[in-house]
Amino acid sequence: MVGRRTFLFMEDGSVTAANASLSPRTSERPPYLGFGLGLRPQHYQDILDGSPNVDWFEVISENYMVPGGQPLKMLDRIRARYPIVMHGVSLSIASTAPLNMEYLRDLKALAQRAEPVFISDHLCWTGVHGINLHDLLPVPYTQEALDHVVSRVHRVQDYLGQAIALENVSSYVQFSHSEMSEWEFIAELTKRTGCWLVFDVNNVFVSAFNHEFDAHAFIAGVPKERIVQFHLAGHEHNMSHIVDTHDAIVCDEVWDLYRTAVRHFGPVSAIIERDDHIPPLAELVAELDVARKVATEELGQSHVAA
Numbered sequence: 001m002v003g004r005r006t007f008l009f010m011e012d013g014s015v016t017a018a019n020a021s022l023s024p025r026t027s028e029r030p031p032y033l034g035f036g037l038g039l040r041p042q043h044y045q046d047i048l049d050g051s052p053n054v055d056w057f058e059v060i061s062e063n064y065m066v067p068g069g070q071p072l073k074m075l076d077r078i079r080a081r082y083p084i085v086m087h088g089v090s091l092s093i094a095s096t097a098p099l100n101m102e103y104l105r106d107l108k109a110l111a112q113r114a115e116p117v118f119i120s121d122h123l124c125w126t127g128v129h130g131i132n133l134h135d136l137l138p139v140p141y142t143q144e145a146l147d148h149v150v151s152r153v154h155r156v157q158d159y160l161g162q163a164i165a166l167e168n169v170s171s172y173v174q175f176s177h178s179e180m181s182e183w184e185f186i187a188e189l190t191k192r193t194g195c196w197l198v199f200d201v202n203n204v205f206v207s208a209f210n211h212e213f214d215a216h217a218f219i220a221g222v223p224k225e226r227i228v229q230f231h232l233a234g235h236e237h238n239m240s241h242i243v244d245t246h247d248a249i250v251c252d253e254v255w256d257l258y259r260t261a262v263r264h265f266g267p268v269s270a271i272i273e274r275d276d277h278i279p280p281l282a283e284l285v286a287e288l289d290v291a292r293k294v295a296t297e298e299l300g301q302s303h304v305a306a
């Protein structure tokens with residue numbers, strides 16, 4: 001049992017804190033899933049027509065938070081064959097704007113339908129004052145921001161009835177008033193909320209280059225026992241800085257960092273995440289095989305089989 005506060009959402013829109021605790025079920029570590037892909041509509045038919053060597057799929061939550069139609073039908077069919085994880089981009093957990101209860105209601109409804117292994121989003125903010133900036137923006141790593149995000153993660157987890165996972169984003173700016181490193185902020189966040197972590201290997205690589213920190217310090221600094229998923233993706237290297245495009249193959253340096261991460265964290269579910277320039281399914285499955293090979297070389301076959 002993880003002792004913590006529960007917030008009750010009152011009809012007048014206010015929020016009341018009450019003593020409660022996460023049930024063992026909701027605080028249980030999600031199971032290891034093996035090697036998956038981000039589900040993209042271009043691949044629906046190939047997935048349903050064949051049996052690609054993919055253990056599970058990660059779906060973009062917002063694409064299926066709709067009342068009906070083809071996307072939901074396809075999701076149901078794929079869900080009938082594969083475990084899925086729901087991965088959102090609009091929670092805006094670090095924003096100072098009020099939590100979007102309509103969004104959370106729809107997210108919860110989708111989770112009740114799709115029964116994902118877990119629900120994830122990003123440690124970021126995406127807008128404020130009613131403006132959506134459609135980007136995953138970094139957080140100042142201050143005690144004040146930490147207290148704010150901790151409180152919101154508790155509220156979201158209480159509303160959803162389960163611990164969520166948050167992913168590290170790539171960034172291009174840092175805040176001069178940050179009081180701690182990104183990994184110290186993340187470590188404290190997990191300790192105080194019981195949330196899980198999606199470790200995006202590419203995002204760590206991009207931010208480490210852009211801000212000149214040691215990616216290995218990031219790996220060593222985040223709590224090993226909270227990492228439930230790896231993301232692997234490509235980027236655009238502009239020599240002076242890297243742009244996280246998620247539209248290319250995983251580069252050698254990111255594979256090297258993945259190898260180090262696997263060695264450090266042990267068996268963790270992993271996906272190839274391609275958001276643009278989507279290639280045929282077979283190409284992504286082949287890239288996923290590289291992830292399998294790296295993990296097998298580091299951990300042995302018996303530890304990486306789903």
Ligand SMILES: [Fe+2]
Nearest residue numbers: 167200231273
């Ligand atoms: Fe990612």
